[in-house]
Amino acid sequence: MSEVMLKPNGRVIMVSGASRGIGAAIARRLLADGFRLSLGGRNPDEIAKAIGAQNSENLLICPFDAEIPASAETWVEKTASHFSQIDGLVNNAGILRNVGFSMGDEQDLDDLWAVNVKAPFRLIKLCLPYLRKPGNGRIVNIASTDGRRFRQGVSVGYTMSKHALVAMTHAARFEGWDDGIRATALCPGAVNTDLLAGIKGATPVAERIQPDTLAAIVATILSLPNTASVAEMPVNTRLESSL
Numbered sequence: 001m002s003e004v005m006l007k008p009n010g011r012v013i014m015v016s017g018a019s020r021g022i023g024a025a026i027a028r029r030l031l032a033d034g035f036r037l038s039l040g041g042r043n044p045d046e047i048a049k050a051i052g053a054q055n056s057e058n059l060l061i062c063p064f065d066a067e068i069p070a071s072a073e074t075w076v077e078k079t080a081s082h083f084s085q086i087d088g089l090v091n092n093a094g095i096l097r098n099v100g101f102s103m104g105d106e107q108d109l110d111d112l113w114a115v116n117v118k119a120p121f122r123l124i125k126l127c128l129p130y131l132r133k134p135g136n137g138r139i140v141n142i143a144s145t146d147g148r149r150f151r152q153g154v155s156v157g158y159t160m161s162k163h164a165l166v167a168m169t170h171a172a173r174f175e176g177w178d179d180g181i182r183a184t185a186l187c188p189g190a191v192n193t194d195l196l197a198g199i200k201g202a203t204p205v206a207e208r209i210q211p212d213t214l215a216a217i218v219a220t221i222l223s224l225p226n227t228a229s230v231a232e233m234p235v236n237t238r239l240e241s242s243l
């Protein structure tokens with residue numbers, strides 16, 4: 001009989017952007033649950049502070065800048081050489097730029113594309129050879145409800161980037177399925193982090209999802225057996241039809 005839920009059992013999970021917000025909450029939760037972690041971000045010292053832990057046998061904190069392709073390669077190589085295995089990748093690092101047909105510019109679009117789309121693509125590509133090995137590799141892409149529909153007033157560029165991330169998640173499922181890789185696009189509504197600071201029309205603070213709630217959901221997704229694949233998981237703060 002196949003397993004009901006997978007155990008952390010020292011599985012090695014890479015998480016991008018763990019210096020604050022959702023990524024830091026995911027890192028703290030997964031570490032407490034018994035996963036081994038490789039955390040990538042622009043400022044490793046900030047990550048160590050945010051999660052209250054230092055490099056150890058079970059934790060590796062590496063420089064990673066989503067806009068610098070070589071840093072993805074170095075991060076994956078360092079992770080593989082430290083742990084000799086990679087079991088999961090959480091593409092969390094992301095940015096929000098306000099760009100639409102009458103605001104922002106193409107540089108904003110390029111920045112969104114670089115961080116929210118190209119970096120996850122690159123990391124998935126680099127991690128796939130490792131994720132194929134254990135027979136239960138996992139990819140969790142932190143997309144958004146903005147990856148599921150367009151809501152008036154929200155950045156067109158951000159919405160486009162998150163739709164692309166959802167599409168990439170589906171492609172990753174096909175790419176890795178036969179080797180036991182399962183990929184999920186986690187699509188939250190407003191989360192209580194810095195990302196929404198100063199954003200007009202954002203869900204009021206009291207109604208936002210807490211980062212720790214999302215972290216618990218990520219831990220659950222990573223624990224689902226191969227026979228229970230969740231391709232997209234919307235987690236909404238608003239009442240919307242089918243979302």
Ligand SMILES: NC(=O)c1ccc[n+]([C@@H]2O[C@H](COP(=O)([O-])OP(=O)(O)OC[C@H]3O[C@@H](n4cnc5c(N)ncnc54)[C@H](OP(=O)(O)O)[C@@H]3O)[C@@H](O)[C@H]2O)c1
Pocket residue numbers: 016017018019020021022023040041042043046064065066067091092093094095096115142143144145187188189190191192193194195196
């Ligand atoms: N907050 C929400 O309402 C919400 C809703 C749905 C989805 N999301 C998604 O959830 C993810 C995390 O967002 P958050 O709310 O936790 O935002 P946040 O508090 O602004 O944190 C963003 C994280 O991404 C990192 N990051 C940004 N640019 C980077 C780069 N070039 N290279 C490496 N890391 C970079 C940041 O690192 P630094 O500290 O170095 O800047 C930080 O760790 C994003 O993908 C976001 O789109 C958020």
